[in-house]
Amino acid sequence: MKDLLRRLTSIPAPSGREEQIRAFIQAELKDYCDELTVDTMGNLIAFKRGGKTKLQFAAHMDEIGVIVTAIDEQGFLRFSNIGGIRPHRLYAQRVRFQNGTMGVIGAEKIDDLKQLTLEKLYIDIGATSAEEAKTKVAVGDIASFDHGYLDLGQRVVAKALDDRVGCAVLIEALKRVTKPQNDLYCTFTVQEEVGLRGAKTAAFGLDPDLGIALDVTATGDTPEAPKLAMKLGQGAAIKVKDVSLITHPQVKELLTTLAEQNGIPHQFEVLPFGGTDAGAIHLTKAGIPAGVISVPCRYLHSPSEMVDLNDVEAAVRLVVATMEHPITL
Amino acid sequence: MLLKELSELNGVSSGETAVRHFIRNRIQGRVDRIQTDRLGNLIARCDQGKKGPLVMLSAHMDEVGLMVVGIDASGLLKIKTIGGIDERVLISKRVFVGPQRIPGVIGAKPIHLQEREERERPVKTTGLFVDIGATDRNDAEKDVKIGDLIAFDVQAGPFGDGLFKGKALDDRAGCAVLMNLMENEYDLPLAYAFTVQEEVGLRGATVAAYGLNPDLALVVETTSAGDVPPLKKHQASTRLGAGPAISFMDRSVIVKPALIERLVAVAEEAGIPYQFRESASGGTEAGVINQTRSGIPVAVISIPCRYIHSPVGVLNLDDFAQTIKLIDAFLRNIAQRGLPV
Numbered sequence: 205m206k207d208l209l210r211r212l213t214s215i216p217a218p219s220g221r222e223e224q225i226r227a228f229i230q231a232e233l234k235d236y237c238d239e240l241t242v243d244t245m246g247n248l249i250a251f252k253r254g255g256k257t258k259l260q261f262a263a264h265m266d267e268i269g270v271i272v273t274a275i276d277e278q279g280f281l282r283f284s285n286i287g288g289i290r291p292h293r294l295y296a297q298r299v300r301f302q303n304g305t306m307g308v309i310g311a312e313k314i315d316d317l318k319q320l321t322l323e324k325l326y327i328d329i330g331a332t333s334a335e336e337a338k339t340k341v342a343v344g345d346i347a348s349f350d351h352g353y354l355d356l357g358q359r360v361v362a363k364a365l366d367d368r369v370g371c372a373v374l375i376e377a378l379k380r381v382t383k384p385q386n387d388l389y390c391t392f393t394v395q396e397e398v399g400l401r402g403a404k405t406a407a408f409g410l411d412p413d414l415g416i417a418l419d420v421t422a423t424g425d426t427p428e429a430p431k432l433a434m435k436l437g438q439g440a441a442i443k444v445k446d447v448s449l450i451t452h453p454q455v456k457e458l459l460t461t462l463a464e465q466n467g468i469p470h471q472f473e474v475l476p477f478g479g480t481d482a483g484a485i486h487l488t489k490a491g492i493p494a495g496v497i498s499v500p501c502r503y504l505h506s507p508s509e510m511v512d513l514n515d516v517e518a519a520v521r522l523v524v525a526t527m528e529h530p531i532t533l
Numbered sequence: 534m535l536l537k538e539l540s541e542l543n544g545v546s547s548g549e550t551a552v553r554h555f556i557r558n559r560i561q562g563r564v565d566r567i568q569t570d571r572l573g574n575l576i577a578r579c580d581q582g583k584k585g586p587l588v589m590l591s592a593h594m595d596e597v598g599l600m601v602v603g604i605d606a607s608g609l610l611k612i613k614t615i616g617g618i619d620e621r622v623l624i625s626k627r628v629f630v631g632p633q634r635i636p637g638v639i640g641a642k643p644i645h646l647q648e649r650e651e652r653e654r655p656v657k658t659t660g661l662f663v664d665i666g667a668t669d670r671n672d673a674e675k676d677v678k679i680g681d682l683i684a685f686d687v688q689a690g691p692f693g694d695g696l697f698k699g700k701a702l703d704d705r706a707g708c709a710v711l712m713n714l715m716e717n718e719y720d721l722p723l724a725y726a727f728t729v730q731e732e733v734g735l736r737g738a739t740v741a742a743y744g745l746n747p748d749l750a751l752v753v754e755t756t757s758a759g760d761v762p763p764l765k766k767h768q769a770s771t772r773l774g775a776g777p778a779i780s781f782m783d784r785s786v787i788v789k790p791a792l793i794e795r796l797v798a799v800a801e802e803a804g805i806p807y808q809f810r811e812s813a814s815g816g817t818e819a820g821v822i823n824q825t826r827s828g829i830p831v832a833v834i835s836i837p838c839r840y841i842h843s844p845v846g847v848l849n850l851d852d853f854a855q856t857i858k859l860i861d862a863f864l865r866n867i868a869q870r871g872l873p874v
Contacts, residue, residue, distance in 0.1 A: 219787060244830065245827075271781070274767040284813035286782075286813075343781070344781035398787065405827050409826075409828075
């Protein structure tokens, strides 16, 4: 699992530029499903036959990033955010463009951190003129954080664990599942960070009976953290509610029962902010019961997100248990 | 002049009838079939005997404006904004109220009667009213009803060195582009959608795209030109006179790189000037079209326009002409080479 997480998080894939990560997952899964397709939006759908009920899993491939909006006369790049990014998390970070160009984020003079907005930041790629900058980067080019993978033993740190950990859980579950009792549509979605866009169109195309998103959730287990019940190392989190979704009672019941029956460590999640692909899935067509299995994650939307491998393992087991349980709703 | 005629029509969101009638009359006979859908979108198709991917071209008919929300005892009209209007531009503007185009002016407390603090703050819509010259409520109610829409009274026309000024250029200029394209024959099925209620939440395009289910959509818009002080150069998203603006991303959509590459290749091959919209903010109908059904690839081409969402916008007529040329060349390219993948 560590190796898979390391490889998945090392691939840059900000929203709208998921080609590389999709190719990697495609290669990883080609021997573990009946069919692999890519839809119009770019979602990767791994299908595995198993039963009557159509079960959609969704883990998003994309990560937050930045996009160049202008190149000034001195060769500094002005940029906008892709997905939810706080300016103070960007300052002095290194970014990598799709073509390999590296840069560091600098800021205009400010007197107070409160004045730090995205408009005050710029990317310095070491160019000495606009002409030189334009040989390396163009307006519209997209970059992601460049931060190495860190193995802390039971816990690992990397950029883009949101939601490569969800992708890893789904990949691992597909490899482990031996007797699927439902038709499995494992979707690796695009553009989640900019508004659950891939999941929305994927769900419309698939029209599943049940949707389950695999994503990260915030924790309340760090100094002076927001009051949240979720903790690292306490197991897979079964979502009860976030801004985009109130988990369908039957889905919550199903996941809880499966966790209890299989002795899978689990916790419940109420998240007062944020949303996941399940939010888009459950409002598709005439409505689709949906839920979320989350992996608790510290320092979300930063270049150093942290997860606990016990939670990852619990999430894999809960996904496999769901795949192998004949579901009737 | 088509642009002038379109600009001077009133079509505040949900009240697009006059614009729809005008376009319908003008394009009759030029297309294979015309239909008005249930939300009021005007859909014109050129698809008889055509093979290939269905391409949807969309431009919205509606404009920002005001709505009458009350009539006071003295016959003055209370108002609310429809769409994103900077309230500070409203004072003292001449307007037309309702389908009968009743003339009025937007009034506010004159400077002599204002307290010092009032002078330092911009007036909010709640402090503004429309005066239609009525003597009292009964008199006003003869001409105006609550819910009537209010549009700015602005004469459009060319001025300066190849520029054009007028209200509602967002997005009548886009409508004019579509009407110009209809003069040409393309070897692929096309659906021209003149949509309603864009300014209040991309509503017309949402259902138009669902109904048409195209293989590719092209949104023709206007976008703010920031080439005016005190903006720094890197803060301007587009510039007047630099050609049509191609979007790579905004808050509603990320355009597929392959589509942008094709547009750029077409422009360069045909020697058509273009610029990138150097911003990732704002949103257009492309967002909802892209998210329709199982997903629809979409691109956005915009005519740069100064002072949009105010009573008067300014665009460059060459940008307008080049936009038509670029889309014309793009459609011929798609007919010949198919969709970019």
